[in-house]
Amino acid sequence: MSRLVFNDLSVWFGEGASRVDAVRHATFEVPSGASFGLVGESGSGKSTILRALMGLAPDWSGEMIVGEQRLGPKRNRAFYKQVQMVFQDPYASLHPRHSVDQVLSEVLKLHGFRDINRRVQALLDDVGLGPGFRFRYPHQLSGGQRQRVAIARALAPEPSVLLLDEPTSALDVSVQAEVLNLLNDLREEHRLTYLLVSHDLAVVAHMCQSTAVMQNGEIVEMLTVEDMRAMRARHPYTCHLLESASGYNPNAAQAL
């Protein structure tokens, strides 16, 4: 179990005139075992926060804490054992010429596990794929099955924190339902902490207890799931997001 703390986090790319401030002074905390959402438009900086935490965005300032550990510029193996990420597109995030077995065994080997055979089996069970999937290649799997493999890979090092970057936006709604149910069950079973990025408010409301709304690199509002359901938002951007969650509204279009 690990909490996440972000304190005055800023992330930027480039230098001098071409410097882009992707995240500016983001401060929020995810309690241990909780599920926290980040919503906003593309380019609002929500994925960048995940990437900074994973060590994939080198230029940042402020403070990031996982558990009791304050993060420095480099991540070590112990960090990746604790924090894992699931990416948006299961068609792109799995090696096309590695079988499911290879994908999972490799991660297990890297993290120094011995009983790999048993663990691969257990991971497949965890994500609801039978033993029949073990020696398949990604092209023999549907989108939902691939995302299950990606989740199994993330679970392999037995992490306490999962970062989910739009985990279902490439999937059909019926498959999305299966994956979201799976993620909810896994969080309970393994007592995981989730940080979920999504552009879909209904998904975030279903998965998370609280949410930060981002626009242009800044957190403009923090909402609890109750606030969302009651449409209690102060910032105009959040209000618009909440309204569009229920479909097209000609009046909202007038207002733009």
Place this chain on the structure above:
Amino acid sequence: MTREQPLLDIENLTVSFPTRQGVFEAVRGISFTLGRERLGIVGESGSGKSMTGRAILRLIRPPGRITARRLEFSGTDLLQLDEHEMRKIRGQRISMVMQDPKFSLNPVMRIGEQIMEIYRFHTGAGKRAAHARAIEMLEAVSIRDPERVMRAWPHEMSGGMGQRIMIAMMMVTEPDILIADEPTSALDVSVQTQVLSIMDRLVHERGMGLIFISHDLNLVASFCDRVLIMYAGRIVEVCAADRLHEAQHPYTRGLLGSLPRLHEPRRHLEVLKRDPAWRETPSVSGRQ
């Protein structure tokens, strides 16, 4: 007949592809009409909804095959036209907007030239007239600085701008029908609302027919007039869009149940159980 002739009248349309395992039918005998309305087609990936849109414009490449008992556009049989005549219909009378503007715009041609090219090709208008028309269209899709956008390259545009440009480009010839295939799926909500309101206006003000292909049930229910629900290449249900939530077919009900809802918290989302019989039930007609 007192009723107005539909813009599009389709009967028993199939799209098939020969494969090594035999003929694969992507669309399996569907019938529907399109009037001056917003017609939604929903379904999951692989249900044949995009193929239906492409088949209307005869954009299925051989060895893919389109057959139909009837494929009529304002009384013209589209299947009887040769490629030359078909090209006059594509873009001018029936236009299509695809999901991702990044792949639909020519990356090495300025935006203005692309819009003007279409207009001049279909109308034979001069450069100056085409320029004025392109500016007018860009303004119509709420682009603030049309002169600058005319000179810009596609890579300089954001996704929302790109999609608005695509719509401007498709509307410049004032088509009778617009086929929009997931036109807003790649867009952020604020831009999505704008793009939808532009299309909405075109239907209302110009009496255009719109085929709106989407996987987003909430969006279709709130935006369209009528909805066809497709499954495995067939239409399983037809209903008025505002009554989509009262749909009867177990597939439609399953799709609706699998959606997370902001206002109805649930511990578990419903998981769709597919019945093999759905594939075999004959297609429901969407003709009016």
